Amino acid sequence: MVRLLHFVRWPDGVFGTSTSPIRLGYVGAKPDESQIAILRAGRVRTRPIVVFAVEADQDKPDCHVLAIWAGVDPDRASSLIAALEDEPVLTVAHWAAPGARDAVVRFLGAGERRPFVLDEAAAKRAGLGFSSHVLEFVKREDS
Amino acid sequence: MSSPRRITVAGMPLRLQMILIAALVSTVALGASGLGFVWYEMEQARRMLTSHVELLASTIAHHSRAALAFDDREAAENTLRFLNSQMSVRRGCVLRESGEVFVCHRVDGVEDEAPELAAADLVERSIEWRPDAVVHIEPVRLGAEHLGAVYLESDLSEIARRREAMFMFAGAVLLFSLVGAIAFSAGLQRRVVEPISELVSAAGAVGGDSGYDVRVESRGPVEVRVLMDSFNEMVSQIDKRDRELVGEIGERRRIQAEREKLIRELERRNDEMERFNYTVSHDLKAPLVTIKGFLGLVSQDLERGELETARNDMQQIGKAAERMYDLLDDLLELSRIGRVIHEPETVPLREIALEALETLTRVVEEKGVRVDIAEGMPAVHVDRMRACELLQNLLENAIRFMGDQPEPRVELGARREGDRVIVHVRDNGIGIDPKYHETVFGLFDRLDTGAEGTGIGLALVRRIAEAHDGRVWVESEGAGQGCTFYVSLPAPPLATDTTPA
Numbered sequence: 295m296v297r298l299l300h301f302v303r304w305p306d307g308v309f310g311t312s313t314s315p316i317r318l319g320y321v322g323a324k325p326d327e328s329q330i331a332i333l334r335a336g337r338v339r340t341r342p343i344v345v346f347a348v349e350a351d352q353d354k355p356d357c358h359v360l361a362i363w364a365g366v367d368p369d370r371a372s373s374l375i376a377a378l379e380d381e382p383v384l385t386v387a388h389w390a391a392p393g394a395r396d397a398v399v400r401f402l403g404a405g406e407r408r409p410f411v412l413d414e415a416a417a418k419r420a421g422l423g424f425s426s427h428v429l430e431f432v433k434r435e436d437s
Numbered sequence: 438m439s440s441p442r443r444i445t446v447a448g449m450p451l452r453l454q455m456i457l458i459a460a461l462v463s464t465v466a467l468g469a470s471g472l473g474f475v476w477y478e479m480e481q482a483r484r485m486l487t488s489h490v491e492l493l494a495s496t497i498a499h500h501s502r503a504a505l506a507f508d509d510r511e512a513a514e515n516t517l518r519f520l521n522s523q524m525s526v527r528r529g530c531v532l533r534e535s536g537e538v539f540v541c542h543r544v545d546g547v548e549d550e551a552p553e554l555a556a557a558d559l560v561e562r563s564i565e566w567r568p569d570a571v572v573h574i575e576p577v578r579l580g581a582e583h584l585g586a587v588y589l590e591s592d593l594s595e596i597a598r599r600r601e602a603m604f605m606f607a608g609a610v611l612l613f614s615l616v617g618a619i620a621f622s623a624g625l626q627r628r629v630v631e632p633i634s635e636l637v638s639a640a641g642a643v644g645g646d647s648g649y650d651v652r653v654e655s656r657g658p659v660e661v662r663v664l665m666d667s668f669n670e671m672v673s674q675i676d677k678r679d680r681e682l683v684g685e686i687g688e689r690r691r692i693q694a695e696r697e698k699l700i701r702e703l704e705r706r707n708d709e710m711e712r713f714n715y716t717v718s719h720d721l722k723a724p725l726v727t728i729k730g731f732l733g734l735v736s737q738d739l740e741r742g743e744l745e746t747a748r749n750d751m752q753q754i755g756k757a758a759e760r761m762y763d764l765l766d767d768l769l770e771l772s773r774i775g776r777v778i779h780e781p782e783t784v785p786l787r788e789i790a791l792e793a794l795e796t797l798t799r800v801v802e803e804k805g806v807r808v809d810i811a812e813g814m815p816a817v818h819v820d821r822m823r824a825c826e827l828l829q830n831l832l833e834n835a836i837r838f839m840g841d842q843p844e845p846r847v848e849l850g851a852r853r854e855g856d857r858v859i860v861h862v863r864d865n866g867i868g869i870d871p872k873y874h875e876t877v878f879g880l881f882d883r884l885d886t887g888a889e890g891t892g893i894g895l896a897l898v899r900r901i902a903e904a905h906d907g908r909v910w911v912e913s914e915g916a917g918q919g920c921t922f923y924v925s926l927p928a929p930p931l932a933t934d935t936t937p938a
Binding site for chain 2: 296297300301336337338339409425427428430431
């Protein structure tokens, strides 16, 4: 997840300053503490990463990245993705998460030659850009 | 055994020194600059290679981030294939953080062992120069995360080739410059050294066979021309002063010789004067004694009335007076020769000789002497009257001192020697002992006191010869062997002497 963030470009003005943190919210099964620690320890260039769990009553969380893990309610996942559809938010969904087909990026799991699927139309709607380097490692589809 | 001669630069000719210096300076300067140039080029090449490899490594590291991050070997290999277009890189690898080789690519296709590096070696950028390669390690980071490193191994053969080419180029430049330096020094030599060498030769020739007529043609650079002009001026001054000095020395020598000659002449005259005084007082006294003696006898004869005896005694007094008269006459003639010289003229010697012989006709006939005057004698440039007196005295002297010679004979001849005519009068008379060869020319010196004459004839001969800057001498093997008198008289200039020599 953190490695992927290095290759993502958000629209100008999304972050206040060059050191403003990347807010990463997640829904679904709570990750291991070790995974949370890795995320929190990570930095994307000059920006630290703030990890938080999206509250159940939040329909449109204030974040830059929304991670949808397995175990999330499919409707909840769909509504969140729909709510953030036109926002500059990178929605990343686990391959096993139902209702997350419309996420910008979906993880296919380890062992895959190309571990991501990138919905280029969704990315475009969100105003997100991707480094050409990472494009080699993603399956690209257009919803 | 002599030790070998040591050749030093200072002892070499200027021409060789200039060539040597030009070659040496060119070699040192170009050699040093050539080495500096090669060193600078090599440093530049190393710097450029370093910079190039750093750029390559940095680029590959940047492009390998995603491949390492997402464990894609194929993508990493694709990135490394980019090295195929880089001639300087021999091998490139992407290593994991642990040092494990992720992918490796050999540009020349040679399979070899992958580099073994520890994880600690991959954390920092590093560059290592090995004898045959340069190894660069560029860490691959994704943010703060260290993913691994790029390992690049560059070939140094290109630098070696370049160094070789540089040395060859520098060598060629050095060789070319050496040839140029030698050509330049040869040109310089023509302009500078040759005029100086000419000047040195000219300086060596001054005072030699060429005397001070040595001059050099002013040429070459302005300093050399000034030097040559100064040399010419200096030699001219020396020449002028030398001529003045030679003239002055010659004049002094001439004056000295003249003075010595005058001193000798004065001494001789003084001697002659002393002898003259003695002789005059002695020889003039003799007739006076005779006269005085006979006057006493005449007185006695008259007292006794012996008139005949008195007459005889009176005759003796007359003879003594006549003798005294002759002596005084000769003395007067001798003194006149020393004072009076007529203007010299060119006259055939035979003509003078015949004239002199004519005055002696009576004595020649009395003595029955055969006198031969040579034909074709050269002309002489003399005071004719004095020359005639000279020959007359020599002929008379020869005729008178014949002794008992049954076939008395006198021969007069002459030959030209340079600007002098050597006249000889040869007889077969009584001859002269060698010890008297000089004294016979003295005043009143008579070897035969019984002979006729005043003893002044040969003194006259010498006086006349000396008045003509000549001399007289006699050769005789001794008594009874005859003798030959020689006189040197001035010859006329050759153009006016038409008689055979």
